[in-house]
Amino acid sequence: MKHYITILTCLGMLLTLAACSTFEADPRYDDPGAVDSLYVALTISLDRGGVSSRAAATPMGGEEGDGWEYGRDYENRLHDFTVFVLAGGADINSPAETTFAGSRYFSEDDVKQATKIEHDKIPTEPYKYENKDVLTYDFTIPVVRRLTLPEVGALRFIIVANMGDCTREFMTLGELRDAQPTQTWTPATKDDKTPTRFVMTNENDFYYATGEGTIEDPLRLHVMLERMAARIDFDPTGATVKDKSLCYELNQTATAPSNLPAPSNLPQRGEALQARLYVDNMRVVNAAQPASYLIKRVADDLVGTNLRYLGDELPVPSGQPQTNWVIEPNTAKKTADPIADAALLSTLYGKTALSTVATSITALTEPDVPLTTSAPTTLAYTNENTFSREATLSSYATGVCLRCRFEPLHDYYTAYDATTDERTPGTYTLGQTFTMVEVNDPELSEPRRLYFKNKADAEAYATNTARKHFATVTTYENGVCYYFIWLRHANNVDVIHDVMEFATVRNNIYRFSILSTSGPGTPTPDARHPEQLRARVYVKKWLLVEHPTILM
Numbered sequence: 001m002k003h004y005i006t007i008l009t010c011l012g013m014l015l016t017l018a019a020c021s022t023f024e025a026d027p028r029y030d031d032p033g034a035v036d037s038l039y040v041a042l043t044i045s046l047d048r049g050g051v052s053s054r055a056a057a058t059p060m061g062g063e064e065g066d067g068w069e070y071g072r073d074y075e076n077r078l079h080d081f082t083v084f085v086l087a088g089g090a091d092i093n094s095p096a097e098t099t100f101a102g103s104r105y106f107s108e109d110d111v112k113q114a115t116k117i118e119h120d121k122i123p124t125e126p127y128k129y130e131n132k133d134v135l136t137y138d139f140t141i142p143v144v145r146r147l148t149l150p151e152v153g154a155l156r157f158i159i160v161a162n163m164g165d166c167t168r169e170f171m172t173l174g175e176l177r178d179a180q181p182t183q184t185w186t187p188a189t190k191d192d193k194t195p196t197r198f199v200m201t202n203e204n205d206f207y208y209a210t211g212e213g214t215i216e217d218p219l220r221l222h223v224m225l226e227r228m229a230a231r232i233d234f235d236p237t238g239a240t241v242k243d244k245s246l247c248y249e250l251n252q253t254a255t256a257p258s259n260l261p262a263p264s265n266l267p268q269r270g271e272a273l274q275a276r277l278y279v280d281n282m283r284v285v286n287a288a289q290p291a292s293y294l295i296k297r298v299a300d301d302l303v304g305t306n307l308r309y310l311g312d313e314l315p316v317p318s319g320q321p322q323t324n325w326v327i328e329p330n331t332a333k334k335t336a337d338p339i340a341d342a343a344l345l346s347t348l349y350g351k352t353a354l355s356t357v358a359t360s361i362t363a364l365t366e367p368d369v370p371l372t373t374s375a376p377t378t379l380a381y382t383n384e385n386t387f388s389r390e391a392t393l394s395s396y397a398t399g400v401c402l403r404c405r406f407e408p409l410h411d412y413y414t415a416y417d418a419t420t421d422e423r424t425p426g427t428y429t430l431g432q433t434f435t436m437v438e439v440n441d442p443e444l445s446e447p448r449r450l451y452f453k454n455k456a457d458a459e460a461y462a463t464n465t466a467r468k469h470f471a472t473v474t475t476y477e478n479g480v481c482y483y484f485i486w487l488r489h490a491n492n493v494d495v496i497h498d499v500m501e502f503a504t505v506r507n508n509i510y511r512f513s514i515l516s517t518s519g520p521g522t523p524t525p526d527a528r529h530p531e532q533l534r535a536r537v538y539v540k541k542w543l544l545v546e547h548p549t550i551l552m
Contacts (some may be wrong), residue, residue: 004472069509074188074196075227081200082166084176086156092205092295092309096174101155105165111276133432139260159225160294161200177309179294184228185381195381199289200225201294205310226507228292229383232284232400232487233376244552245278245367245405245428250516261528274410277517278430280367281362281403285484285527286345286396287352287382288504292328296506299327302335302388313490313500322490322499328384334396335388345395352380354395358525362480376511385504394523395527397502399486400512402533405430405479408518409450416457426453435475436520449519472525483533485512490539512537 086094087101160166163181170176185195203226239246251274298311299305302325312323325331330348337344345353351360370377379400388397407430414426428434428451435458439448452458455475462471486511489503504510515534522529 005359010273021522037394046526052321071227073196074194075231077196078200079162079197080111080164081106081159081161082163084158084166084170085158086158086173087154089154090173091156092158092173092177092202094173096177098173099171099394100173103167103170105167105415107165112542156205158202158295159200161225162197175293177293177297181228181291181294184291184383189314195229198227198229199294200227201296202226202310210321218221226296228294228506228507229381230381230504231381231509232287232341232398232504233511234282234370234379234400235375235511236370236373237374237513239279239373239514241260241371241373242276243278244371245280246369246371246373248277248514248516249273250275255344264449275407275517276407276409276430277514278367278368278405278407278513279402280405281361281364282369282379283357283359283403284352284380284382285354285399285401286349286385287380287398288328288385289348289350289352290329290383292384292506297327299323301325302327302331302386304332315503322501324387325500326384326503326505328386331386334386334391346383348396354527357401361401361525364403382504384506386500387503389501397486398504398510399484401525401527402483402485403525404481404483404521406476406481407479408434411449412451412453412459414453416452416461421464423450423461428453431478433477434479435459435473435474437471438519439471474520476520476523479520481523483517483521484527485533485535486536487512488539508539510539 019156082103084106085102086098090098110489160176166176170179181199184199186197188194188196202223219465229363236246241247251272295309296311297307297309298313300306301307301442304327309325311324313326333344334348342355345355351357385396385398387394392406404418408428412426412428412434413423415424416422432453435452435455437450437452437458439450450458450461454460455473458475460471461471486502487504489508489510490500490507513536515536517533521533
C-alpha cells in the first residue's frame with residue numbers, strides 16, 4: 001500500500017569550481033531542456049505496510065518500535081518544505097561549518113499545484129481502510145543554468161517540512177543541526193485547535209541514486225522524513241461504558257491464608273468478578289514542552305560521547321536491548337540534576353509537570369475520559385524527553401495520571417467483631433467511602449485486601465494482634481483512587497531502568513491499555529507509591545513521509 005505525492009521539480013544549481021556553491025540570488029531562467037541543466041525529481045510519498053497487529057507486552061522502542069501505523073490526514077499533510085543540498089562528499093555528520101551547495105523552498109502554493117490524481121488504499125479515518133483518491137503533484141519550476149555538474153553519487157539532501165522558508169535561516173550544516181524549532185506542530189486555526197503542520201526532517205542518512213540528471217533520465221534520490229513530535233494514545237480495549245465512565249471488570253484469584261481459619265459466613269474467592277474499576281479522568285504528566293533539535297542525534301552516553309546525527313538507537317539486528325541514547329537539548333541538565341526543582345520542571349513541562357497535574361486532577365468533578373471503546377484515542381503530542389537512568393523514577397518521566405473509582409464486589413464487610421474475628425459481608429454501593437485493609441501474610445503471593453464500610457472496623461481488624469493480622473489501613477473517600485502509568489520506550493529486561501527504557505522519542509506513538517489491578521490505587525495522586533495498575537505500553541512508529549526522489 002502506498003500513499004504518495006510526487007513533485008517533479010527542475011532546479012538549477014550554480015556551482016562554482018571551488019565546490020562551495022549557491023543558487024543565484026537573481027536567477028536567469030533558461031531553456032528547461034538545456035544540456036547543461038541538472039534535473040532532480042522529488043517524489044513525496046507515504047509508504048509503509050499499514051497497521052501492525054503486534055501489541056507487545058513490553059515495548060521494543062528504538063528505530064523499529066512495535067510496528068508501523070498510518071497517521072491521520074492532519075498528521076501526514078505536507079504544507080511546505082525546504083530542500084538543502086550537500087555536495088562534494090559532505091553528509092549529515094560533516095563539520096558544522098560545512099556550507100550548502102544550494103537550497104530551495106517549496107511553498108504551500110507550490111504543493112497545491114496538482115495536475116493529476118491517483119488512486120490508492122489509505123485510511124479514511126484511523127483504523128478504517130478503503131480506496132480513496134490520493135493527490136499526486138507534478139509541476140515544473142524554471143531551471144537556472146549551472147556551470148559544473150556535481151558528482152551525482154556525492155549529493156545529499158536534507159529536507160525540513162512545514163516550517164516555512166528556511167533558505168535564509170540556515171547557512172551552514174551546524175546551524176541547521178542545532179536549530180530548536182519554537183513549535184513542532186501548530187493548531188490548524190485560531191479557533192480550531194486540531195494540531196497540524198507537524199515539523200518533519202530526515203529520518204536517516206541513507207541514500208541511493210539513479211538517473212543521469214537529464215530531463216529524459218532525471219536524477220532520483222531517496223530521502224525519508226519523520227515528525228519531530230511524539231504521540232500519546234490510550235487504548236480502551238477491554239472497557240465498557242458504564243456510569244458515564246470507562247469500566248473495567250476485574251477478576252482476581254486468591255486463597256485464604258493457611259494460618260487463619262476462614263469464617264463460614266465469608267464468600268470464597270476464586271475466578272468470580274472481584275471488583276470494577278471506573279476510569280473518570282486522565283492527565284498527561286511531564287509532556288516535554290521545549291522542542292528538541294531539528295536533526296535527531298544519538299550518542300553512546302548522555303554526555304554525548306561519539307555523537308552521531310541521524311544515528312540508530314538499536315544495534316543490528318533490531319530487537320536487541322537499547323544501547324544508544326537519544327540526546328535532546330535538556331538531557332544533560334536533567335542528568336546532572338536528577339532531583340528536579342520546581343523552576344526547571346515548569347520550564348520543561350509547563351502545566352503538565354507532575355506537581356501541577358497532581359493538584360489539578362483532584363479538583364475535577366465531572367468524568368472527562370474519552371468514552372469511545374472502538375479505537376485508541378490520542379491524549380496529547382509531546383517532544384523528546386530523555387534523562388539518566390538515575391532520574392527515571394524522579395519527576396522527569398513522561399506518563400499519564402488516572403483518576404478512578406474502585407468498586408469492591410468481593411471481601412466487602414459492613415461490620416467486624418474483634419472478639420470472634422467475624423466479619424459481616426455486605427454489598428458496596430458505588431461512590432461510598434470505604435477503608436481497605438492490606439494483610440501482609442508471607443504465605444500469600446500478594447497482600448490480601450479486605451474492604452470495610454466503617455474505618456473503625458477496619459482499624460479494629462488491622463490492630464487485632466491476637467489474630468496476627470499485621471495489616472495496613474487506607475481510606476478512600478467516595479471510592480476515588482489514582483494511578484500513574486509511566487511510558488516505556490524500550491524493553492531492557494536484564495538491567496532495571498537501563499538505557500532509554502523510559503523516554504519519549506520523535507515520530508513514535510506511545511500507546512497504553514489497562515490490563516488489571518490488584519487493588520485500588522492511592523487515595524491522593526502519589527507517584528512514589530508502588531504501581532498496582534497493570535498496563536501494557538507499546539511503541540509504534542508513525543507512517544513516515546518519504547521523499548524518494550529529486551532532480552536538479
